[in-house]
Amino acid sequence: MSEVLNKTVARNIYYGGSLFFLLLFLGLTFHTNANFPERDNRGAITEQVAQGKRLWEENNCIGCHTLLGEGAYFAPELGNVYKRFGNSTEAVKAFIKSRPAQGIPNRRSMPQFNFSDDELEALAQFLKYVSEIKTANWPPNIQG
Ligand code: HEC
Structure with a gap:
């Protein structure tokens, strides 16, 4: 055993392994970043x-949802609420x-926020955007 795994071999495994995983890590990081523009739907912001x-x-x-x-975890997931409500911003606003x-x-209920029409539209558009992130x-x- 000691003849096969001598000091030089052990060191080469150590350096080789480190280099391999460093390159793998850099490759995956690059791949992730290269894919962001397509996945996060940023064109729709x-x-x-x-x-x-x-x-x-x-x-x-986010304090409830x-x-x-x-x-x-107090209230439903909202990442796909736009789809759950039939792809309708009107339903989300309503x-x-x-x-x-x-x-x-005994039903958990959401408070009234008294948003203006513009604010409701903005929130609905935000939830629509989120539902379209890949x-x-x-x-x-669909329940969330
Ligand atoms: C105090 C806790 C609380 C906060 C804060 C809160 N919600 Fe809610 N929300 C709820 C609860 C509970 C429900 C589900 C029960 C209900 O009201 O019918 C709900 C339901 C919803 C639903 C429908 C989800 C479904 O699948 O039926 C939407 C859309 C929503 N909330 C949006 C929002 C938005 C946008 C905000 C921030 C402006 C917000 N909520 C803040 C408690 C909260």
């Missing part, structure tokens, strides 16, 4: 989408406008 994102942050939607898996749900005992089909089902 309009001023309205950006405004929706700001409203999303200022109103702490997840967005593509990140966030709190839902946010109509909260809180009345007359359903996530390799995540979330796996």
